Amino acid sequence: MSVRRTNSQKQILSLLKQLQGEINAQDLYVKLRERGETLGLATVYRGLKALKLEGTIQERVSPTGESFYSLISKDHQHHLNCVGCGRSLSLDICPIEQQLIELCQAKNFQIFYHTLEFFGLCHACQNQQPN
Amino acid sequence: MSVRRTNSQKQILSLLKQLQGEINAQDLYVKLRERGETLGLATVYRGLKALKLEGTIQERVSPTGESFYSLISKDHQHHLNCVGCGRSLSLDICPIEQQLIELCQAKNFQIFYHTLEFFGLCHACQNQQPN
DNA sequence: TATTATAATGATAATCATTACAACATAAAG
DNA sequence: CTTTATGTTGTAATGATTATCATTATAATA
Structure with missing residues (x-):
């Protein structure tokens, strides 16, 4: 029910839309910092988790155990x-x-x-x- | 071509056949030790990798990044x-x-x-x- | 069989993505 | 303006997997 969208979640979504592809959490973090955002890595992980639970983004676990995220399309x-x-x-x-x-x-x-x-x-x- | 099957690979296969399900590397290691085998954890990982490359077993990476192995059936x-x-x-x-x-x-x-x-x-x- | 080359093994350290934690900031509510 | 709940940050901890390297087993050859 709580569709509260925090600022960090908005930033993550914005970047994912722009990307139109999948990306891992660490690279996402770097790209957001390059944009001038000041959020931390832990927040990126938390935001991704929340968006995943909402059904907004999807996660793919690569054979190396690393997760890749993208918009569900x-x-x-x-x-x-x-x-x-x-x-x-x-x-x-x-x-x-x-x-x-x-x-x-x-x-x-x-x-x-x-x-x-x-x-x-x-x-x-x-x-x-x-x- | 080289269908050389090492002793540790045989042990891993034997246990996987007996299990008829999936198991992670660490648990597999423990079970083999319980059987009295003396192989090391690194060898278990190596054996699993070799069997995977042969097409004998399959790997599923869980959302936690942990891999589970089973016979391909x-x-x-x-x-x-x-x-x-x-x-x-x-x-x-x-x-x-x-x-x-x-x-x-x-x-x-x-x-x-x-x-x-x-x-x-x-x-x-x-x-x-x-x- | 003795010798040599090659592959397998085991113990342990290193790696790396992710999560836990504790202190601080922000916002909502009364 | 307090109180309270929630969000955020940097850092330390976690835990599965991989790399390293010395040692041992196996195979190939003489």
């Missing part, structure tokens, strides 16, 4: 992730039908977004010895 | 994850068609597995103040 992307080099390739398709989402809602869940990721070896990593 | 599961309490509910459906996977292979990617996760608020978390 209709034209989201999924990825092919290489377990060898860690790089990922964007896909422009999404097989998740509205029908499936409604099925989830039926379980009393309020769905904000979904993630679909494929894992395997990219061409380069297939043709070389591990390690 | 046909009857995998997807989840509804609550961004509030962090709990997740298993789904028994998977909308990913073989056709889609072949499309990925066409991009020179060798797919081992995929993950599909929904995020939102569970019933309990919808009806309470944040924080």
Whole structure:
């Protein structure tokens, strides 16, 4: 209910809108400081958490354990992730039908977004010895 | 090509088969020690990495940044994850068609597995103040 | 079998994103 | 203008994972 939007949350949202992509908390912090804002790193994390709970932004945890944040948008992307080099390739398709989402809602869940990721070896990593 | 399987890798695989579920590296280490094995924690991490590169096991990074490992199996599961309490509910459906996977292979990617996760608020978390 | 090269291992230190904490600031309410 | 709750900051603590390096096991070769 409390749609109180603190100043730091506004700043975070503003930057995310401008970016139109995903970014991690630390880089977000640096960019905001570059803008002249004076907020602290802890506040950035707290703001991101609040926005996530509101369903305004989404979080993707990378294989390195680092979180990336972005606005939730209709034209989201999924990825092919290489377990060898860690790089990922964007896909422009999404097989998740509205029908499936409604099925989830039926379980009393309020769905904000979904993630679909494929894992395997990219061409380069297939043709070389591990390690 | 080198399908050399070290002793520690065998032990890790053996435990994962017995478990039939996912486990993090630290717990895996403890369980192996309880079995009487004498391997070190670093070796567990190394073994998991090697098995992952082989396409034998899969890794799921939790929102806390912790990794969970399990055997890759046909009857995998997807989840509804609550961004509030962090709990997740298993789904028994998977909308990913073989056709889609072949499309990925066409991009020179060798797919081992995929993950599909929904995020939102569970019933309990919808009806309470944040924080 | 003895020798040598290569890979695996274990203990521990280093790394790094995130969270906890305590002091201070701000705003809302009476 | 106090009181009270909430937001914010910098810093220390946390905790999983990775790097390091000396040691040991394994494989390849003579």
